[in-house]
Amino acid sequence: MKPPPFRYHDPRSLDEALDLLASHENAKLLAGGQSLMPMLNMRFAQPDHVIDINGIDDLAYIRETASGIEIGAMTRQHDLEVSQLLQRRCPVMIEALHQVGHRPTRNRGTIGGSLCHLDPAAELPLVAAALDVTIHVKSRRGARSMPMAAFPAFYMTPSIEPDEMVTSIDFQPWSEGHGYAFVEFARRHGDFAIVAAAALLEVSADGAVTRASATLGGVGPAPLRCEGVENALVGNRGSATLFREAAEANRAIDAMDDVHASVVYRQNLAVELTSRALGKAFERASERSSS
Ligand SMILES: Cc1cc2nc3c(=O)[nH]c(=O)nc-3n(C[C@H](O)[C@H](O)[C@H](O)COP(=O)(O)OP(=O)(O)OC[C@H]3O[C@@H](n4cnc5c(N)ncnc54)[C@H](O)[C@@H]3O)c2cc1C
Missing domain, CATH: 3.30.465.10 (Uridine Diphospho-n-acetylenolpyruvylglucosamine Reductase; domain 3)
Known part of the structure; x- marks a missing residue:
């Protein structure tokens, strides 16, 4: 047209x-x-x-x-x-x-x-919300x-x-050695994400999370800051178990459904991608602070 x-x-x-x-x-x-x-x-x-x-x-x-x-x-x-x-x-x-x-x-x-x-699934508004x-x-x-x-x-x-x-x-900007990750699930590379997750973490020398930002895109009309996840992290030592348990809070989000994915599918992605993003961000925070 x-x-x-x-x-x-x-x-x-x-x-x-x-x-x-x-x-x-x-x-x-x-x-x-x-x-x-x-x-x-x-x-x-x-x-x-x-x-x-x-x-x-x-x-x-x-x-x-x-x-x-x-x-x-x-x-x-x-x-x-x-x-x-x-x-x-x-x-x-x-x-x-x-x-x-x-x-x-x-x-x-x-x-x-x-x-x-x-x-709703664009990456830059999600990053803007995370920051x-x-x-x-x-x-x-x-x-x-x-x-x-x-x-x-x-x-x-x-x-x-x-x-x-x-x-x-x-x-x-966050502190020089902060950990970060942006992960998404899309049908093909370059497509808009079905769900995307960003994580930012500041971690102390003994591995405790001192500051956290966890944000989702593609789950509703606007990027969603996951305050429940953030609160569950701060003050605790980073570990795969902590990130998985904290990310579980996203199973209850009020996700949208459309031709690409159902509510439950998006909730599952919200949990999985948040957990992965937090794990990757923590790994990077540990590497960046030791280098
Ligand atoms: C094939 C294809 C794949 C794409 N895949 C993705 C993707 O995976 N992820 C993603 O996020 N995006 C994707 N996009 C969209 C792309 O990122 C666009 O660049 C972006 O959405 C719009 O930016 P633009 O500068 O082109 O704005 P425009 O298209 O020029 O404008 C978009 C809207 O914003 C308004 N606008 C623009 N600038 C201003 C301003 N300064 N103040 C007020 N209003 C303003 C315009 O009036 C318009 O309504 C894709 C686009 C294409 C064509």
């Missing part, structure tokens, strides 16, 4: 893009186009105006600041994947990116586009920020207004 007719706009600055968003109703931003173009072609989206933000160079960057790491919304997924800074300070994002689509989709797809498209990132949004009315936990409004819909644009995210 072909997209419905729309007027194309090609702003060269953030101000120009925000003016266009403020003055045109039923407008859509075009970032990497890897989700928007299929949505247009299938006529799931029928905007009157498409505002192409690829000409705004200063929205694409990865930088270390006094308070953490800041990433511009138009940063390509490939640029994140090869970033030395992220490899060193946020390796879970790199591991997740290797499972996002295919090289050509990552060459064009952006972090802002992935967060705003908010597919508790802050999302920065601008419009002609001003700027505001929100935690990732408040970003999803409902299914595939971020809580931003039609005249607002996501401009960047930032987060505080």
